[in-house]
Amino acid sequence: MADAVSSRRSRLTPEREAELLEAVLDLLREVGYETLTMDAVAARTKSSKATLYRQWGSKPELVAHAMRCTKPMSLRDIDTGSLRGDFGMMVEHSDDAQMAKDTALIRGLAHAVHESPELHRALRDLLVEPEINGLQLMLRRAVDRGEIAPDRPALEYVPHMLIGAFIALPLIEDRPVDRAFLADFIDAVVFPALGA
Known part of the structure; x- marks a missing residue:
């Protein structure tokens, strides 16, 4: 195949x-x-x-591939040797203008995902799952290095926290996520939740 x-x-x-x-x-x-x-x-x-x-x-696969092509790098490829470094690199390689465009596209696709199981599946397979897998790999390495306790309850919710930030900020403050917000959010919410 x-x-x-x-x-x-x-x-x-x-x-x-x-x-x-x-x-x-x-x-x-x-x-x-x-x-x-x-x-x-x-x-x-x-x-x-x-x-x-x-x-x-x-059409769903074409759209999912198009969304995937906007990603500057895969989270799977980030390995600086520390969780702070990994998240720092993730933020550093983000682009404010691209995040604003992506946020608008994701908002626009939210309804379509509920109406089209094919689009939902294509986005999950080509965009969401690879990023979640990469994030989980980063977190697993942090656990292996002793940066995070393996039984920390927030470990399984990090993807939800990050995705939630991209949805909540435009809704609450009517502005897109940018690198400054993302860095602050990670420091104020993600690291404390992980005990890191």
Whole structure:
């Protein structure tokens, strides 16, 4: 299966793929998920619908891949030797403008996720699960190094805390998450909850 996907996807250059995925994000911001069509993506990118379906299989998978391409690095790749360093690098590699765009897209996709099990599954498989797995790996290493007690109840809720911050700040203060807020939130909420 992985070989079929990689050979299927290898037909586009990385530059062309990035261009297509950025166009999908632009259309999502403009019209929303429900109104986004493969026809509109094909027209915007001057490609055929057949190419889009061959490369990504479906609209939900295309959208999930487009959202994934905005991530500067995987949490799995962060290993500075300390939990503070790992979270610091995560914040450092974040981009305020991109986080604002991502927050707006996520808000826009929230309703669509409840209406489309296929979109929900694609976002979980391609975006949410890899980031949660990377975060859990970071936390596991911190436990192994003795930075966090293995029985700390907050360990399993760190993803919920971080995702909650991205949802709550725009709702409460009508502003997107930025690096300064994220760093403060981690220091004030996440580290104390972990006893770190």
